[in-house]
Amino acid sequence: MQDFSYLSAAGKERGALIKGLQMVQEKEGYISDAAISAVASHFALSEAEVEGVVSFYAQFKRNKPGKHQIAVCDGTACHIKGSTLIQEWISAETGIKAGETDADGFFSLSTVACLGCCSLAPVMSINGKVYGKLDRKALISILKNLRKNG
Amino acid sequence: MIKTIKIGTASCGLAAGAGELLEILRKEAGDIPVLEVGCIGHCYAEPLLELVTDSGSVFYSNVKADEKSIRSVLSLAPEGRFSIPEKRSSKEMLKVTRLAGKIDPVSYDAYKAEGGFSALEKALAMSSDALVDEIKKSGLRGRGGGGFPTGNKWQFLAAKKADQKILICNADEGDPGAFMDRSLMESVPYQVLEGMLIGAHATGATKLFIYCRAEYPLAIRNLKLAIKELEKRGITTIGNRKVEVIIKEGAGAFVCGEETSMIASLEGRRGTPRFRPPFPTDSGYMGYPTAINNVETFGNIPLIVREGAAAFASVGTEKSKGTKIFALAGDIKCPGLAEVPMGITLAEIVYDIGGAEPGTVKAVQTGGPSGGCIPADKFNTPVDYDSLNALGAIMGSGGLIVIGQNRCMVEAARYFLDFTHRESCGKCTFCRVGTKRMFETLERITKGDGLETDVPFLEDLGKKIKKGSLCGLGQTAPNPVLATIRYFKNEYDAHVKEKKCPALECGPLVDVAIDKSNCIKCKLCIKNCPVGAVSDSFVIDNSKCTRCNSCIEVCPKKTISRVEKGSGYSAVSGQL
Numbered sequence: 092m093q094d095f096s097y098l099s100a101a102g103k104e105r106g107a108l109i110k111g112l113q114m115v116q117e118k119e120g121y122i123s124d125a126a127i128s129a130v131a132s133h134f135a136l137s138e139a140e141v142e143g144v145v146s147f148y149a150q151f152k153r154n155k156p157g158k159h160q161i162a163v164c165d166g167t168a169c170h171i172k173g174s175t176l177i178q179e180w181i182s183a184e185t186g187i188k189a190g191e192t193d194a195d196g197f198f199s200l201s202t203v204a205c206l207g208c209c210s211l212a213p214v215m216s217i218n219g220k221v222y223g224k225l226d227r228k229a230l231i232s233i234l235k236n237l238r239k240n241g
Numbered sequence: 242m243i244k245t246i247k248i249g250t251a252s253c254g255l256a257a258g259a260g261e262l263l264e265i266l267r268k269e270a271g272d273i274p275v276l277e278v279g280c281i282g283h284c285y286a287e288p289l290l291e292l293v294t295d296s297g298s299v300f301y302s303n304v305k306a307d308e309k310s311i312r313s314v315l316s317l318a319p320e321g322r323f324s325i326p327e328k329r330s331s332k333e334m335l336k337v338t339r340l341a342g343k344i345d346p347v348s349y350d351a352y353k354a355e356g357g358f359s360a361l362e363k364a365l366a367m368s369s370d371a372l373v374d375e376i377k378k379s380g381l382r383g384r385g386g387g388g389f390p391t392g393n394k395w396q397f398l399a400a401k402k403a404d405q406k407i408l409i410c411n412a413d414e415g416d417p418g419a420f421m422d423r424s425l426m427e428s429v430p431y432q433v434l435e436g437m438l439i440g441a442h443a444t445g446a447t448k449l450f451i452y453c454r455a456e457y458p459l460a461i462r463n464l465k466l467a468i469k470e471l472e473k474r475g476i477t478t479i480g481n482r483k484v485e486v487i488i489k490e491g492a493g494a495f496v497c498g499e500e501t502s503m504i505a506s507l508e509g510r511r512g513t514p515r516f517r518p519p520f521p522t523d524s525g526y527m528g529y530p531t532a533i534n535n536v537e538t539f540g541n542i543p544l545i546v547r548e549g550a551a552a553f554a555s556v557g558t559e560k561s562k563g564t565k566i567f568a569l570a571g572d573i574k575c576p577g578l579a580e581v582p583m584g585i586t587l588a589e590i591v592y593d594i595g596g597a598e599p600g601t602v603k604a605v606q607t608g609g610p611s612g613g614c615i616p617a618d619k620f621n622t623p624v625d626y627d628s629l630n631a632l633g634a635i636m637g638s639g640g641l642i643v644i645g646q647n648r649c650m651v652e653a654a655r656y657f658l659d660f661t662h663r664e665s666c667g668k669c670t671f672c673r674v675g676t677k678r679m680f681e682t683l684e685r686i687t688k689g690d691g692l693e694t695d696v697p698f699l700e701d702l703g704k705k706i707k708k709g710s711l712c713g714l715g716q717t718a719p720n721p722v723l724a725t726i727r728y729f730k731n732e733y734d735a736h737v738k739e740k741k742c743p744a745l746e747c748g749p750l751v752d753v754a755i756d757k758s759n760c761i762k763c764k765l766c767i768k769n770c771p772v773g774a775v776s777d778s779f780v781i782d783n784s785k786c787t788r789c790n791s792c793i794e795v796c797p798k799k800t801i802s803r804v805e806k807g808s809g810y811s812a813v814s815g816q817l
């Protein structure tokens with residue numbers, strides 16, 4: 092049995108449901124079926140209601156992400172500056188598409204609407220660290236370095 | 242003599258490498274204090290250092306994170322110095338962003354030393370009525386996009402009798418491509434909070450929420466530190482009321498920027514909008530009277546109180562007062578933030594401030610997915626709420642994306658509908674199904690399968706979606722399509738009738754070819770093609786090619802390019 096007792100820090104109010112889910116995702120990396128049950132019983136809601144909130148918000152992941160979570164920005168500025176190609180190049184390099192995790196759980200790929208660093212477009216973030224002014228060369232060297240260093 | 246070194250470590254600075262730079266700088270600087278500051282708006286110059294010396298400040302831009310570059314900066318070398326282009330500084334008017342990038346964002350003392358909290362003090366000495374009146378007189382209109390007069394909104398809330406009243410700061414900044422609010426929260430969190438506390442006094446609000454998008458961790462961190470400090474100092478007590486200030490993180494839903502959706506989200510529910518009335522000021526968060534204002538709106542409040550409504554209203558146009566912060570991005574030389582007086586022209590923003598070469602720009606997109614594009618030949622339009630509306634665009638929250646001549650407007654419209662159809666919460670049929678149909682139609686057009694009836698269909702459906710949607714998302718979602726059809730009908734025609742993309746951007750409508758006259762046979766294209774489309778004799782087979790541009794990027798002689806469909810080789814249809 093997984094331990095979700097840290098949820099108590101969120102309090103029991105309905106208004107803290109999203110906060111609770113964010114705590115789970117921060118700890119576990121994603122929202123598992125077990126987490127849905129635990130959150131539902133903590134807030135005294137049905138599992139369906141929790142699932143409904145989880146599926147509404149893009150931030151919540153239902154699948155286990157990789158060790159290195161790549162988020163490619165596809166906001167307007169990044170799109171104009173070629174984020175579609177950035178995604179293709181990452182896919183070619185890692186073999187995964189947006190929403191997927193690779194077989195050894197090393198990389199996972201998602202897209203995000205805007206990281207607020209539009210002036211450095213195109214950008215991506217890996218585990219929260221933002222990389223700006225990407226081109227194919229820079230991108231591939233970042234991914235290769237991560238592979239090398241494990 | 243260098244007295245202090247300031248380094249911009251807002252998100253934009255960090256993304257450009259300020260973190261690595263800071264580490265080495267701390268080692269090399271010895272006894273000279275190194276101060277982390279926010280963003281001064283010149284994001285294109287990041288990482289940016291300001292060296293404060295006895296004889297004024299010296300700036301260095303694009304500083305590399307290595308010892309050699311840093312030593313050169315520390316010796317005040319003439320190389321790499323940065324100065325704000327005169328053309329730009331003469332157009333800007335730094336009011337709300339005056340302290341951004343100049344002070345330590347999380348230092349209460351630093352903000353206080355620059356006149357911070359003098360406005361709150363002045364406000365607390367005024368009656369709530371007089372304060373609301375002052376904001377009304379200033380003419381301040383909401384900076385979140387709607388442009389509703391802030392003083393009136395505050396008056397509605399102030400007039401309510403209730404044991405709890407709620408004031409929310411909308412920090413969702415959902416327009417992808419906008420970053421004014423992020424920068425304010427990261428660089429001057431105390432200023433936003435001061436504005437909110439003044440609002441609490443004016444309206445009698447007892448609880449203050451900041452609903453900030455989760456993609457802004459640094460903004461959330463700085464605000465949290467600032468709130469703690471204010472609580473410790475008892476500054477969150479207004480009169481004899483202790484006001485609670487709570488940060489809530491969004492979870493990645495564009496529609497949550499809409500007021501009633503945001504309230505639902507704060508209550509822990511799916512963020513779907515509801516019918517109005519009742520308006521939030523009558524029944525909002527948990528049924529309590531609630532008012533919502535944007536980050537930049539709150540950022541303007543201390544300025545108005547400090548300098549007076551008349552001084553504020555002396556800047557701007559008749560119906561749009563004060564300054565506006567724009568986030569410039571896209572195809573320009575100097576992307577970043579610019580604060581300008583209302584009424585300045587788009588040409589001044591794009592060319593003088595953004596540094597774009599006239600002739601290279603096709604259009605700008607304002608208001609993001611809810612807005613519209615404005616073609617370059619209309620750039621003499623003054624930037625204010627009403628003039629932009631007249632062009633079928635909107636002021637929006639301040640995101641301004643410059644679109645270069647080499648971009649495809651149909652693809653831009655497809656992109657926006659891809660965004661809105663996914664972000665539609667699904668409550669209204671016209672928005673849920675209608676935006677999906679518009680997206681599919683645009684997708685078809687950009688693939689070269691467009692029908693003659695598609696453009697009229699888009700126009701007709703667009704109008705119906707606007708009428709049949711409950712909230713601003715659906716009411717504005719068709720705008721980018723309608724505006725591009727209005728100004729760039731020729732591009733739609735080229736896609737639909739000739740199956741051509743004039744900008745060579747839409748993959749299925751282009752070929753890729755090598756100009757063999759300059760080819761040096763280095764084979765990099767062959768090695769880097771992920772699908773093996775380049776032959777040993779340097780011919781690209783366009784029936785295999787995925788248009789991923791890898792070969793174009795790696796070619797050292799730039800001999801590979803996108804060409805019109807049919808002018809490249811294809812193993813299926815033969816060579817032309």
Ligand SMILES: Cc1cc2nc3c(=O)[nH]c(=O)nc-3n(C[C@H](O)[C@H](O)[C@H](O)COP(=O)(O)O)c2cc1C
Nearest residue numbers: 383384385411413414415498499500534535538713
């Ligand atoms: C779909 C949608 C998204 C919105 N997103 C934002 C946003 O991200 N930030 C914002 O300040 N206002 C946003 N708004 C506008 C707000 O609903 C609201 O008008 C604004 O926060 C009011 O503050 P103001 O009067 O200070 O501008 C959005 C509106 C709609 C319909």
Ligand code: FES
Nearest residue numbers: 164166169206209
């Ligand atoms: S559009 Fe990519 S960071 Fe804003």
